[in-house]
Amino acid sequence: MDDIYQVIVVGGGFAGMAAARELGRKRISVLLVDANNYHQFQPLLYQVAASQIGVSAVARPLRSVFRRIRDVRVLTAEATSIDAAAHTVTTADGTRYQGRILVIAAGAVPNFFNTPGAQEHAYPLYSLDDAVRLSTALTRTLETAEREGSGATDVVIVGGGPTGVETAGALAENIKYIVPKYFSPALADRCRVHLVDMVPNVLNAFSPKSQAYARARLGKLGVQLHMGQSVGEVRPDGVALSDGTDIPARITVWAGGLQAGKIIAESGLAQGKGGRIDVTPELRAPGVEGIYVLGDSANITDDTGAKLPQLGSVAQQSGKWAARNIHADLTGGTRQPFRYSDKGYMAMVGRGAAVAELGRKRIQVQGPPAFASWLVVHLALLPGVRQRIRALSSWAAGYLTHSPTQVFVAKPD
Known part of the structure; x- marks a missing residue:
């Protein structure tokens, strides 16, 4: 057994990093455990996959954050x-660490909903490793198709939420601007992006007005929508839909949902929807003292009892709030129920275009004004000054010159 800490935080994502930072500033000893030595900015992973920004713009060393x-x-x-x-927390080398209080912010893993072939053949997009792997596969596919000089080069994206829509828009713009410039117009003509979801509309959590704008924008970019259809099977060469439609594709991207990981499933804590923990209003695991669960590991509600979405802003705010309650636990104070400051929703739908529904009143904005709001919010959320500068310079260069920023060398298969 290693040293006993006042608090152990499992996970260096939005929630875990926010909790550890607040507790450390209050002079509470914290052990932050993560399999990676960096914090990854998940909302922009799709841009890494689409070669729009580099890895260094979305990853910041955790030791730099806490130096x-x-x-x-x-x-x-x-x-x-x-x-x-x-x-106690046990790590892969068998070492156990004990804390007076545990904070579980271990994130989530893709939920393939037992779809045949999905786990084996689809590319999830939840981690930096996922984004790099997908970007490399996309590059390799284009290189192979250019070398062969024939055949379709389609990509299927499963999931019509913000991640799926943003990825579809980014890849469609690459086909429109980058493939003709760096490969050939003939190859661009053979590339298509398909977006599939079992619900009837893209961006299901948004208003009908935002959904209509997103559909129109995706259509303008050439994205083929297959809404109201579930995926029956994912194969190496495409997907089969529930209505019998077969979509040949060299790459399938899975943006169809998340669930809590194995560490939650085997924790002995009662699980709710998506395998996550239904936490109390104070963000604690019910029925167990000294355990807080945050971010994508938890089902969190607001002060009205409504379930909050799995957003970075929810995770970040829950981390800060949990730190206050933990400080109260350790100093004899009183815990307070979590009150979420609702920033609203937003999603980019290609360069210069986005939808945003801001605040509790859901003020609706579309087009360039929403895109500007998207830029400001994401720049503010990035974890460091260097990351903000790198992202901003990448966006400026990419949008002005239609050139890829992130470069991968793909060896022939």
Whole structure:
């Protein structure tokens, strides 16, 4: 057993990083455990996959984040199990760490909903590794198709939420601007992007007005929509839909949902929808003292009891709020129920175009004004000044010159 910490935080995402930072600033000893030594900015992973920004714009070393907060120790290790009763975390090398309080912010994993072939053949887009792997596969596919000089080069994206829509828009713009410029117009003519979802509309959580704008914009970019259809099977050469339609495709991107990972499933804590923990209003695991669950590992509600979406802003705010409640636990204070400051929803639908529904009143904005709002919000959320500068310069260069920023060398198959 290693040293006993006041708080152990499992996961260096939005929620875990926010909680550790707030606790460290309050001079509470924290052990932050993550399999990666960096924080990844998930909302922009699709742009890494589409070669619109580089890896360094979305990843910041965790030790850089906490270099001036001496009460936070960063441990790069995979947490493999949690003993909620004993308040211990075991890592892959067998070492156990104990804390007075545990914060579980371990993120999530793709939910393939038992779709045949999906786990084997689809590309998820939840981690930086996923984004790099997908970008490399896209590059390799284009190189192969250019070399062969024939055949379609279609991409199927499963999931019509913000990630699916943003990825579809980015890839369609690459086909429109980058493929003809760096490969050939003939290859661009053979490339198509398909977006599939079992619900009837894209951006299902948005208003009908935003949905209509997104559909129109995607159609203008050449994205073929297959709404109201579920995926029956994913194969290496395409997907089969529930209505019998077969879509030949060299790449299938899975943006169809998330679920809590194995560490939550084996924690002994009661699980709710998506395998996540239905936390109390104070963000604690019910029925267990000293366990907080945050971010994509938790089902969190607002002060009205309504379930909050799995958004970076929810995770970040829950991390800060949990830190306050943990400080109260350790100092004899009183916990407070989580109150979420609703920033609304937004999604980019290609360069210069976006939809945004801002605040609790859902003020609706489309087009360039929404795109400007999207830029401001995402720049503000990026975890460091260098990351903001790199993202901004990449956007400026890409949008002005229609050139890829992230470059991958793909060896022939």
